[in-house]
Amino acid sequence: SDAVLKQWDAIKRTEKGTEHEGLLHGTGNGLPALMRAQKLQKKAARVGFDWPDATPVFAKIREEAAELEEAIASGDKAHMEEELGDLLFSVVNLARKLGIESEPALAAANEKFTRRFHAMETHLREQGHELGKLSLEQMDAAWDEVKRGV
Structure with missing residues (x-):
């Protein structure tokens, strides 16, 4: 099924004339952030940029939570926002790996x-x-x- 999805993406990109654009080009800029995160991750996963299952995602969530704690300790609001975004993105990744749509779950x-x-x-x-x-x-x-x- 991965090969079929890759071929489908290639066909759609050719039809749209975007075959020379990056893979994530046009990936739902107007979508709510949770839905867009899930869509971005699905696209990246189609070319193999993905963990094999949910287990390593938990380690990533813990890593991002620790980085957020460090940012909070620094008092740098922009850094806190960045790290919180990374943590949320990782949680969306967990939802995706579990086959759960993050927007309705939230x-x-x-x-x-x-x-x-x-x-x-x-x-x-x-x-x-x-x-x-x-x-x-x-x-x-x-x-x-x-x-x-x-």
Whole structure:
């Protein structure tokens, strides 16, 4: 199937007159960043620039997280942003290796967080607490209670 995909890419690039452009030329500049990252990685993988499975991606994620921690320690905001981007790109790579589309996965996580946060607010309100007046520890305890039930 890899050979077929490579041939398909070559045919499409010839049809579009972009056979002399780089492989990543025109790879969804208008897409949301997560979707574009996944598309860029798929294109690179078609020519063999890819890990064989998800296992080495975890090492890359740990490496990028360590680099982000170093950037945070430096206090250099531009460096932090760059390293955070690298970490996110690596996480998208993990999603791709697992056969998961990163954009809907993150959208689902957003919805789950919203449901749990709303449930936590309701739970605390029912106990007579005001969310903004509680400590992080109190809110975290309420979050854990809700998490077990949501």
